[in-house]
Amino acid sequence: MRLESVSKAYGDGAGAVTALDDVSFEVPPGTFTAVMGPSGSGKSTFLHCLAGLDRPTSGRVYLGETELGGLKESALTAVRRTRIGYVFQAYNLMSALTVKQNVTLVSRLSNSAVDEAWLAEILGRVGMGEHADRYPNQLSGGQQQRVAIARALLTRPDAVLADEPTGALDTRSSQEVLRLFRQIVDETGQTVLMVTHDPVAASYADSVVFLADGRLAGQLPRPTPDQVADRMTHLGNW
Numbered sequence: 001m002r003l004e005s006v007s008k009a010y011g012d013g014a015g016a017v018t019a020l021d022d023v024s025f026e027v028p029p030g031t032f033t034a035v036m037g038p039s040g041s042g043k044s045t046f047l048h049c050l051a052g053l054d055r056p057t058s059g060r061v062y063l064g065e066t067e068l069g070g071l072k073e074s075a076l077t078a079v080r081r082t083r084i085g086y087v088f089q090a091y092n093l094m095s096a097l098t099v100k101q102n103v104t105l106v107s108r109l110s111n112s113a114v115d116e117a118w119l120a121e122i123l124g125r126v127g128m129g130e131h132a133d134r135y136p137n138q139l140s141g142g143q144q145q146r147v148a149i150a151r152a153l154l155t156r157p158d159a160v161l162a163d164e165p166t167g168a169l170d171t172r173s174s175q176e177v178l179r180l181f182r183q184i185v186d187e188t189g190q191t192v193l194m195v196t197h198d199p200v201a202a203s204y205a206d207s208v209v210f211l212a213d214g215r216l217a218g219q220l221p222r223p224t225p226d227q228v229a230d231r232m233t234h235l236g237n238w
């Protein structure tokens with residue numbers, strides 16, 4: 001995944017806000033990257049542009065060789081549905097559906113056949129194999145987030161993009177989710193990109209990219225929580 005000179009402005013005239021300002025960045029395939037920066041620095045916009053959820057005002061976004069800006073809406077929807085998995089802070093599970101039904105909902109809505117063996121493997125991988133018939137309100141926050149991760153993995157996406165996936169979780173559940181992301185990268189070679197405010201969460205990544213005022217403000221390979229916290233302190237309020 002790659003951003004080339006991407007800028008994104010919201011609104012126009014005197015009220016315009018520049019959320020991203022000429023950002024170029026490549027997410028190396030098969031790695032775990034964390035995105036950090038002060039509140040309002042453009043982290044979610046960065047993730048949304050990479051994910052094709054938001055179209056940049058200028059610049060180009062590539063997923064592999066595919067330039068997302070060149071795609072018609074229907075083709076972009078297909079890329080979003082099959083090649084990218086999303087995980088959000090609020091797990092966004094349907095309360096009336098079981099774990100298994102939640103994980104397969106999008107496939108069933110698009111009339112795609114569900115590979116039961118693959119579904120079982122994915123549920124096992126996120127540690128939810130024994131809870132496949134439970135409803136979300138019978139699960140802890142960490143378990144619900146692991147269901148959301150299983151849902152993101154169902155189409156065997158090239159990349160999983162996560163916006164504050166541990167923001168609502170306690171320390172132990174956060175650890176489970178972060179270990180799972182680490183495992184996805186190390187064992188399947190998929191790419192994970194995660195926006196976070198938490199230096200400990202960021203330290204699970206191979207590298208941290210920092211944003212400030214919509215611009216790239218450095219990168220930290222093999223981060224430790226202390227190094228990340230130190231960088232963030234120098235970037236301002238967070």
Ligand SMILES: Nc1ncnc2c1ncn2[C@@H]1O[C@H](COP(=O)(O)OP(=O)(O)OP(=O)(O)O)[C@@H](O)[C@H]1O
Pocket residue numbers: 010011017018019037038039040041042043044045046
């Ligand atoms: N839909 C929108 N309309 C107008 N302005 C927006 C919109 N989305 C984001 N912005 C503005 O763009 C800037 C960057 O926002 P963004 O959500 O990307 O930052 P962030 O780093 O993810 O913030 P936070 O850590 O608080 O979630 C902010 O000034 C924000 O107010």
